[in-house]
Amino acid sequence: MSIMAESIFWIALFLIVYSYLLYPLLLLQLSAISQLKRDISYKLFANSSGVDRRANIQSQELPPITVVLSAYNEEKHIVARIENLLTLDYPADQLKIFIGCDGCSDNTVSLIQGIHDSRMRLFDFTENRGKTNVLNDLLEQVETPLTVFTDANTYFQKDALIKLARHFENEEVGAVCGELSFTPTSDGSNQDGLYWKLEKLLKFNESRLGALLGANGAIYCIRTDLYQALEPDCIIDDFMVVMHISLKGLVVKYDSEAIAFEDEAPSAQDEYKRRVRIGAGNYQVFFRNLDALSLHRPMLFFCYVSHKVLRWFAPHLLLIVLMANILLLDAPIYMIFLAAQCLLYAGVYFVHRKAWQPPGLLKLPVFLLYMNVALGHGFLRYLGGNAAGAWERTAR
Numbered sequence: 001m002s003i004m005a006e007s008i009f010w011i012a013l014f015l016i017v018y019s020y021l022l023y024p025l026l027l028l029q030l031s032a033i034s035q036l037k038r039d040i041s042y043k044l045f046a047n048s049s050g051v052d053r054r055a056n057i058q059s060q061e062l063p064p065i066t067v068v069l070s071a072y073n074e075e076k077h078i079v080a081r082i083e084n085l086l087t088l089d090y091p092a093d094q095l096k097i098f099i100g101c102d103g104c105s106d107n108t109v110s111l112i113q114g115i116h117d118s119r120m121r122l123f124d125f126t127e128n129r130g131k132t133n134v135l136n137d138l139l140e141q142v143e144t145p146l147t148v149f150t151d152a153n154t155y156f157q158k159d160a161l162i163k164l165a166r167h168f169e170n171e172e173v174g175a176v177c178g179e180l181s182f183t184p185t186s187d188g189s190n191q192d193g194l195y196w197k198l199e200k201l202l203k204f205n206e207s208r209l210g211a212l213l214g215a216n217g218a219i220y221c222i223r224t225d226l227y228q229a230l231e232p233d234c235i236i237d238d239f240m241v242v243m244h245i246s247l248k249g250l251v252v253k254y255d256s257e258a259i260a261f262e263d264e265a266p267s268a269q270d271e272y273k274r275r276v277r278i279g280a281g282n283y284q285v286f287f288r289n290l291d292a293l294s295l296h297r298p299m300l301f302f303c304y305v306s307h308k309v310l311r312w313f314a315p316h317l318l319l320i321v322l323m324a325n326i327l328l329l330d331a332p333i334y335m336i337f338l339a340a341q342c343l344l345y346a347g348v349y350f351v352h353r354k355a356w357q358p359p360g361l362l363k364l365p366v367f368l369l370y371m372n373v374a375l376g377h378g379f380l381r382y383l384g385g386n387a388a389g390a391w392e393r394t395a396r
Contacts, residue, residue, distance in 0.1 A: 008320060008324045009324035016310075019307070020314075024198065028205060030205075031206075034209055062090065062162065062165055063145055063146055063168065064146070065094060066144045067098070067149075067150060068138045069099045069149075069152060070131045072128065073106045075108045076153075077153045078099075080155070081155065082099070084156060086119065088156055088161055092119060097117075098141060099122050100137060103126055103128030103129070129232070130233075135237060139224070139229075144224060145224055145225075146221055148219070150218060151217055151262070153263065154218040154260050155260065155261045163258035164220075167253050173253055174248065174251060175222040175223070175241075175242045176221045176253045177214075177216060177219070177253070178221075178258035179200055180260050181259060182263070182264040183262065207253055211302070212303075213243055213246050213252070213303070215238050217237065217238030220241075222245060226245050233284075235280055243289060246300070247289075268370060271371070272352065275371050276375075276378045279312075279375040282378065283379055283382040286309065312375065322338075325337050326338065347369075
């Protein structure tokens, strides 16, 4: 019994450490080797198709593009967001902006109606049906070859659309994900900004390997004709839209120069609520897309399992580690492990209930555990059927 418990303990612990620490290190090595091969091919054999270079198209060559935005009660952000989109460095005659209001009960619609610009079109849906239904309806109206997805509380850097559009000269590219940067607004209790910096590093290097599967809803662009209508109860639409494109065998690029900005959640508690919903969406994605586990594209499979699947099931692995640890208390080392876990879980409790800020080196591990508790909460919500695509406002 103890041998089995010990094996289970170490396997589960290894998988957690692998996903959060070892996989990023391994990914960086694989990405560096891949880039080195391209550079050698380009320099020694003049193979221009082998080097990973960004396109450099001129303004007059920019393709028509439509920005779509689904909004629900966004009176706080919507005017500034529209002004941001209207002042981007993109030819006015090549840009359209579609805004779908999903049964807004505040002043969002009237504020939009007060802005007059031929590039902008308002779709006022009086019934609140959820973001995915609005996106499905908006995409039916899009006639441009490219569509950019974004959020109401996001702001683009001036050249963001140009940076996204330049990749589509390559016919193999089906989608491009931009880079989201968080503007700190809290007192430092929310460590999501640091966590997101690590995520951006992973996305950049997965893109180099042709293994980027999903995007962030704040800023990404697709070929319009590749859009696959989402199921009405879809929770994380951004991941699903790009995942469908990636599974078709098309390239998904990550452009760290196509930049968007967004305020981070003001507190860890606000981030927790957001993570619960995303967590439920993660499990929805996993169980509805088991074909993504196919070995047909080995590198995509490797990155998907290592980066996504193991992270999504980290709460289950953490529970296994805890339960196995309890069965192994006859050895001093396992008593230390259990004491460390109890300390971290106590930290999570005080962060959530008392808005406590962990000191120094405890800050990041407590935050990661806190987010995994939220993810586990999301799993319970998914199992209970309480997760759907309807809007649920959070502070971010």
